Amino acid sequence: MTGNPESPDERPGDAEPRRGITRKHLLNTAAVAVPASFLVGAAPAQADSDQSGKRLSPTPSCDDGDDPTPPQTEGPYFKPNSPERTTMLDGPGTRLVLTGIAFGLDCQRLPDVLLDFWMADTYGQYDNVTYRFRGHQYTAGDGSFTLTTIVPGLYPGRTRHIHVKAQAPGKPVLTTQLYFPGEPGNNTDPIFDARLLMDVRTVGSGKEASFEFVLNVDGGPGEPGGTWRSGTSYKAGDKVTYNGTQYQCQIAHTAQPGWEPPSTPALWRRV
Numbered sequence: 001m002t003g004n005p006e007s008p009d010e011r012p013g014d015a016e017p018r019r020g021i022t023r024k025h026l027l028n029t030a031a032v033a034v035p036a037s038f039l040v041g042a043a044p045a046q047a048d049s050d051q052s053g054k055r056l057s058p059t060p061s062c063d064d065g066d067d068p069t070p071p072q073t074e075g076p077y078f079k080p081n082s083p084e085r086t087t088m089l090d091g092p093g094t095r096l097v098l099t100g101i102a103f104g105l106d107c108q109r110l111p112d113v114l115l116d117f118w119m120a121d122t123y124g125q126y127d128n129v130t131y132r133f134r135g136h137q138y139t140a141g142d143g144s145f146t147l148t149t150i151v152p153g154l155y156p157g158r159t160r161h162i163h164v165k166a167q168a169p170g171k172p173v174l175t176t177q178l179y180f181p182g183e184p185g186n187n188t189d190p191i192f193d194a195r196l197l198m199d200v201r202t203v204g205s206g207k208e209a210s211f212e213f214v215l216n217v218d219g220g221p222g223e224p225g226g227t228w229r230s231g232t233s234y235k236a237g238d239k240v241t242y243n244g245t246q247y248q249c250q251i252a253h254t255a256q257p258g259w260e261p262p263s264t265p266a267l268w269r270r271v
């Protein structure tokens with residue numbers, strides 16, 4: 001038995017003011033660990049294509065200036081205690097694989113972030129009795145996550161969306177919604193926020209989507225005291241401090257999480 005939302009589940013009054021569009025392109029997670037990428041001039045990491053087939057920028061999209069992912073209303077259909085799972089194929093529909101990364105404010109990747117998703121089925125109905133199209137999971141050590149589900153259906157008053165709660169360990173819960181580009185309803189739904197658009201690609205008979213969360217979490221694992229910062233471009237000879245130790249850059253590169261000076265002797269030498 002499913003709920004039948006006759007009326008919109010969220011109220012326009014809850015909408016945040018719309019600011020500039022910050023379109024977040026998910027970049028691969030695996031390429032960060034490829035040693036060849038250390039080298040200046042190495043081939044860029046794989047880049048995705050958008051729906052027009054245009055190549056997306058290989059430049060990491062998270063920078064220290066990114067605002068946190070904006071919150072949105074929860075609506076009336078959240079249910080606690082969803083099952084832990086990464087696959088929610090609980091009915092017919094167009095298959096959708098959503099991947100992404102949870103970042104902190106300093107672009108540090110956040111492991112063990114609770115992501116609790118809930119959404120309507122392909123007919124636009126929420127299951128308020130059992131847990132169809134409801135599930136939670138935790139981000140991996142590199143902050144990544146994958147959710148395999150379907151494209152949620154439409155229901156009156158709302159554009160297409162996926163609800164999600166995101167919570168880093170011991171931090172406040174972010175409640176928000178993710179949107180699909182190109183939906184006619186995006187122009188009329190007062191809750192819609194372009195900052196929450198996923199990148200969506202058609203792949204075969206299904207869809208692939210990506211989204212990067214930026215959670216309001218300062219610092220974090222891998223960024224203790226010092227002047228080293230992920231996202232910074234260093235050239236040979238540059239000096240930084242990290243956890244009270246000074247290091248000198250050996251090879252020009254752009255610092256990334258996982259490339260902290262103590263763990264990358266090819267890039268940094270203690271001085």
Ligand SMILES: [Fe+2]
Nearest residue numbers: 009075161163
């Ligand atoms: Fe909803």
